[in-house]
Amino acid sequence: MLKSMTIHAFPAPSIKLIFKTFFTKNNVGLFNSEKAHEYFFSRGTCALAAAIEYVMVKRRIETIKVWLPGYFCAEALVAFEGKNVRCYFYPINKNLEPDWFVIEHKAKSESPDIFILVHYFGFINSIVRAHQFSKRNNCELIEDACHVVKLEQHPHLTIYSPRKIYSIPEGGILISKETIASSITTSGEPTSSRAVWSWLIKRLIQKLLVNLRTDWHSLAGFAVHWRAEQPITDLSCNRLANNYTKKIVTEQVNETERIIDQRRKNYASLAQVVEGKESVKPFFSHLPDNVCPYVFPLLVHSNKSVLERKLHLLGIPASSWPALPLAVNVNQIEHSNAIWLKQHILLLPLHQDLKSHQIEYMSKCIEKYVL
């Protein structure tokens, strides 16, 4: 019999790290690049809204046409939806690449102002083709790197969501070659210190429970929250991050190499467990050298939600892609692949805070109870 335990879905900061933040200098950039400007928001979504606003100002247009993949998170649209932004969701193939055939065909009659390419789960998508497309159609390319630790270069507008990789309460970054501060409006107060500290306290309690190897996921009150990150801010457009968030992330940036290494190792361990199984397989056939995975995407041939529920009962915070945009759900023919992917991809945690006994527990659960 396996002793049940709760696996935490996201990394938690250590007391040592929090102590260090009292001596951290403010405003140290995450990427510290001399060639690009970096703007720190509370969410990746807010960074995206700012990027769109910047292109509107630069092009002097009142309504903007934005093309983005159908396999997108509906919630990530909230910060800019309806603000003179006309979204077209382009279809994607089953390997997550844009369906270039449909895209090129549509571009013959109407071209976008912005084309968004998503690097899903940390794996680099077809950037060369996206670059060529945007150049040919005179549109701005935005690289959505919300699942990526760091791209090698930033030739285009790029957005990040560092809270998905580092242990921080919030964070969305916009990288631009040009300075764009005068083109974007920030609304609302930056995230409050109270919200940041309450997140920190919750994470420290969580870390304690994990270290005690308890199975706290079945306790009342934790039932949902143990496996889903609850954003600490609402989606008021262009909300800036709290200064203290920047300090916490600055301290963790020094550990990026270790984080990448650990995530890759955890990915390899999980890939080994599912290798050769009939009912599931890793979504990506291999892990390229330049990739730091955000999660482990597992392709489940049938009954994905049953498997997901089983794993939850075992204390493993498996998750699915969030709700797709309404326009995608109502157009099931054009977006059949995005809908199929939502139904068949299960996401397993592999963050840097997972200890070897937790990876072993996950592997055993998958081997013994699931496959």
Ligand SMILES: Cc1ncc(COP(=O)(O)O)c(C=O)c1O
């Ligand atoms: C591809 C992609 N882009 C953007 C976002 C928005 O990032 P955030 O949650 O930091 O607002 C998400 C969120 O999950 C996402 O998956």
